[in-house]
Amino acid sequence: MADSDGEYIDEALSDDDTTAQQGTRGGDYGTRSASNRAIKRRRTDGRGGGTQTQPKARWEDIHRSWEHVVEGADGSISSTVEGLLEAGKRKRLLRDTTPLQRGIIRHMILVLDLSESMAEKDLRPTRYLLTLRYAHEFVTEFFEQNPISQLGVIGMKDGLAVRISDMSGNPSDHISAIEGLRPQDPKGDPSLQNALDMARAALFHAPSHGTREVLIIFGALYSSDPGDIRDTIKSIIADKIRVSIVGLAAQVAICQEICSKTNGGDDTVYGVALNEQHFRELFFESTTPPVTRSAKQAASSLLQMGFPSRIVEQSPSLCACHSQLTRGGYLCSRCQSKVCSLPTECPACGLTLILSTHLARSYHHLFPLRNWHDVSWEDARKSKSTHCFACQVPFPPIPDGGGGGKGVDGVSSGEGVSSNIKSKPGAGSGSAPPISLAAPATGGATAGLTSRYECEVCKHHFCIECDLFAHEVVHNCPGCQSGAPIDDGGGAVNGQVGQHATDGNGSGNGNGNSNGNDMDLS
Template sequence: MADSDGEYNGDNASDDEFQVNGGSGPGTRSRNDKKGSRKAGKAAWEDIQRSWDQITEGVDGSLAATIEGLAEAEKRARLLRDTTPLQRGIIRHLVLVLDMSQAMAEKDMLPTRHTLTMAYARDFIREYFEQNPISQLAVIGMRDGIAVRISDMSGNPAEHHENLKEWTKKDPQGSPSLQNALEMCRGALFHTPTHGTREVLIIYGALMSSDPGNIHDTLTSLIKDRIRVSIIGLAAQVAICAEICSKTNGGSLSNYTVALHEQHFRDLLLAATTPPATRVEEQNTASLLMMGFPSRTLAAGDSIHYCACHSRPTREGYLCTRCGARVCRLPSECPACSLTLILSTHLARSYHHLFPLRNWVEVSWTEAKAKRSRACYSCMAPFPEIPAHITKPNKLDKAAGGGTTAGAVAARAIEGLSESGRYACAVCGNHFCIDCDLLAHEVLHNCPGCQSDTRGLTRDLNVAGLETSAEAAGDHTNGAMDIDT
């Protein structure tokens, strides 16, 4: 008997192993087929690419540069997005639906789906109002085959956090009901004004739905009321979820995704903070929206007033510019005259969705050497040292030790990652680090280099000084000619 651990040689096998009764019937394989398959190449399972194959050691034998490069690549991947200016609805009315059924007790996402969802929901509420300060939000839960109202439609994130904290302590139970949740969402969004968007975001962890009726009738009503539905699945794709998202979003399935892991779940949830683009068939003529911009007032002496929105005693607040009612915080809607009350900063923070900051481009070693940038323009953090010798553009000479620079390993594998650790604004041309790139695109939504550029101001001052000199000399014609020149 041949050794089972020895290498198998197919050429030495007998014909009986490949042919039965002189032929190659079903379940058999001829010698020629064996040789042909062996010559075809490697099997599919032999071409597996392992993630640790891309990790290489530096010249000093450490992995610090590689780890730093992979971390930078992860940050950069969050920034590579489409920055095309689109018409978006900056006044949003969104209902967040949370699955609180027994399926959320699974531990495939640690510690459990329910605990993780509640934690991410609080982060989503905070980020939602940071990016959309003049929008409204409501929270609904699904459990025991019914839909429960967690918080009403409001623009106050503190109320949502307080109401959500009470439901976090309750264990998930029962079955979810998509139809009941969507019908409750219709009731919350039916009275919202037409100038705002009507959206529903569902976090769904089950593979079934306990509905009291025909859910397709509810789907028809959602389409009629122009309500968009987006779903984030935690288990697997469900046919009815794909149909709901497709028919309420103009045939697009991009609003239905399944989270692969915890970080992917968080990214999908926070991506919903960006207002959706207005579809062509929904674009209407521009209409004016009346808003009030009240000032903050303090009660005189020791007097205490009651706010009209919560009927709570307060010493400070904002007076409605139309009726004079006192509200405790902004943005809000006046409970007396229904006037939208906001601050000018709220309107400015919502404006960046219409004209997003363009992505910064990667800087090669050749460009970095030409500009001689050694520190970030914004935070003054030092950049990696420029190699002494560069053989080709965008490439490093390994003899100079360029392969050990932070991010160089990941730059070869991930598109959009700078090999020099520098990122340049296409307008002002200044170089920034990856942390400032992340801060500018996700928090500031403005380029620090463009905001601090005084060349336009200097040109205006020079023009004004030239006009003043021309008037003093009594020769206006020469002054105008100098300006044109």
């Protein structure tokens, strides 16, 4: 403490007191600003033996990206801007594609902060309106990626938790409830404890074969709780509920504790948004099902599901879900009760009713499409391809001779894309961009900004837009699904491409094979 008392006193004093203190202490301490710059983050190791320097927080690091921007051959930086945009897309796209056991039948509660802290305008137009807009998009994307899952929405305001929409598999119910919040103003204080208690009650009857998750959008730096929130955390852990939090202000200790304890020590599910785009990325990370963690391999279990077909009746009849007169609907495969939309649970017999396409869309989480790696200029010359295989958009012209640039040092194709921009030595004409943002391709080849991305299985080249579309929307490789062979440039056609594409990248994404079979929920 003796080492830190002087620093603490000096930091708390005013400018006048600092001048007086310098005279009494013989000038051991500088001015207030100088002493603040001299303060180091230190921590005693508990054994009385010195100090350890803690690593810097992410917000303390400064990346001077503007120092690496270079002009193109035409004197403009348009190619630099295009490279930054493409690098940002690739950085968001690259993810771990290891096939893991995931719970594709999910039960999630979305908790929205409706307190007065959401009226801040650091996120445009306000935190409140931006959260409602992203929540609308999240509900649509959630059911697009997880069509056989259930979702509910809860709000926090005035120190209470309010129910916005009940647990349901119909996205229109949640969207209409969220849009109904727009005329209201955020007010009061949030309460994490009340929100977790209400979410726990809503997930109490969730079946054991599905996951139980809570996603909290938290914009405040405090929580107005009626009791000890750690008792609620123990109950959440006992019920095997996973909690993820997206902060909008700053990191809060209790939020990190909640996420860490409810996710087996993994605190990566807690993030603080830096800007609007980062907020959306953190928000939409929850559309991917969580990895199943189990100390012991659970025995496989089968779940009964019904696959009804849509009918159109001559005269309207009451549906079992809303008790409204409708002409069309779906008849339960077991009890013949009529429901309006799918997926849902039969109100009469409790059978899960879905379409085969719903099960197929959930299947890609178990066998994700592999990441495509960047193509170097050398490989681009060998391929002889000039257009994207999917959309037929022409690629940038290939520079002559040794115009190929080097990629970013120390970054592999599976680790992401660095935002550092380096000049390309030997860049030829103005047709070749003067920067390099892509990671090195596999096999030791260097990669430049070729705007080409190659599937490891079918070896076809695609543009960045098709890369995003294949990995985020269709979750299938067009080259693998078509089975079209490629010309290696010498006239020899790789006849093995079609077979290997189906085995390596088609079976995991060719979802139609599993639609009529029983579902393994091990």
